[in-house]
Amino acid sequence: MELGLEGKTAVVTGASRGIGLATVRALVAEGVRVVGGARTVGPELAGSGAVAVRADLGTAEGVESFMARALEALGGVDLLVNNVGAGDHLTLDGFLDVDDARWRAVLDLNLMSAVRVSRLAMPSLIERRGAVVNVSSVNGRMPGAGPVAYSAAKAALTAFGKSLAEEFGPRGVRVNTVSPGVIRSSIWDGPDSFGRRAAAAAGVEDYDAFLRELPGLFAITAGRVGEPGEVAA
Numbered sequence: 391m392e393l394g395l396e397g398k399t400a401v402v403t404g405a406s407r408g409i410g411l412a413t414v415r416a417l418v419a420e421g422v423r424v425v426g427g428a429r430t431v432g433p434e435l436a437g438s439g440a441v442a443v444r445a446d447l448g449t450a451e452g453v454e455s456f457m458a459r460a461l462e463a464l465g466g467v468d469l470l471v472n473n474v475g476a477g478d479h480l481t482l483d484g485f486l487d488v489d490d491a492r493w494r495a496v497l498d499l500n501l502m503s504a505v506r507v508s509r510l511a512m513p514s515l516i517e518r519r520g521a522v523v524n525v526s527s528v529n530g531r532m533p534g535a536g537p538v539a540y541s542a543a544k545a546a547l548t549a550f551g552k553s554l555a556e557e558f559g560p561r562g563v564r565v566n567t568v569s570p571g572v573i574r575s576s577i578w579d580g581p582d583s584f585g586r587r588a589a590a591a592a593g594v595e596d597y598d599a600f601l602r603e604l605p606g607l608f609a610i611t612a613g614r615v616g617e618p619g620e621v622a623a
């Protein structure tokens with residue numbers, strides 16, 4: 391699809407797989423110059439046409455070095471996609487088993503990464519009348535019992551996006567939040583995925599059957615699990 395993005399620049403966090411990688415690919419296909427960040431750079435990101443930057447975006451230092459590299463490579467940011475999230479601390483432990491250190495790690499990755507990256511990108515976004523897309527979650531609007539810290543972090547991210555839109559909209563920066571439901575990514579796929587661990591904890595033996603039943607169990611309107619490319623689009 392021709393979106394008039396040819397020659398624009400974009401920064402995508404959490405870019406090595408899943409929704410982030412699909413977003414990188416969609417933008418590159420539109421002629422956008424992209425910097426994508428993650429802790430690991432596999433063949434998919436390396437071969438995507440984006441400049442791949444290794445960084446731990448759950449830390450302030452990681453975000454600083456990532457954004458320094460991004461601004462150096464691109465010269466400025468037209469589009470920021472704050473996608474990084476979920477990460478290593480996504481579990482269904484009950485509230486009483488989640489200590490401060492885990493709360494902090496979850497908030498650092500799911501909320502503070504977007505806060506920190508946006509702060510560093512904002513001067514350039516204002517200058518270029520750019521746009522921000524935050525990838526939140528249905529959990530931010532309709533939390534279940536868990537993952538408790540993740541849902542709270544995503545609710546805060548959604549509120550953060552609205553505040554940015556209110557403050558910077560009048561200065562030409564558009565800010566939107568996308569809140570996906572269940573999307574087929576490493577959160578659900580793979581032997582040690584969150585989905586497989588959650589299913590095992592609930593006593594589910596046949597994970598593939600569970601995945602097939604998921605759209606019914608979660609009342610997913612589309613009747614199926616979504617694909618990363620659909621969120622990217």
Ligand SMILES: NC(=O)c1ccc[n+]([C@@H]2O[C@H](COP(=O)([O-])OP(=O)(O)OC[C@H]3O[C@@H](n4cnc5c(N)ncnc54)[C@H](OP(=O)(O)O)[C@@H]3O)[C@@H](O)[C@H]2O)c1
Pocket residue numbers: 403404405406407408409410427428429430431445446447448473474475476477478499525526527528569570571572573574575576577578618
């Ligand atoms: N899939 C779903 O069902 C779903 C539903 C609602 C919302 N979401 C949201 O969508 C976003 C993308 O999720 P996804 O499903 O695509 O997950 P994913 O497949 O697990 O991808 C996560 C990405 O973030 C990177 N990442 C994780 N921790 C990082 C860190 N500390 N520093 C830098 N990069 C890090 C990962 O790369 P490395 O491990 O190499 O660092 C990977 O590229 C997340 O914000 C998630 O909360 C997903």
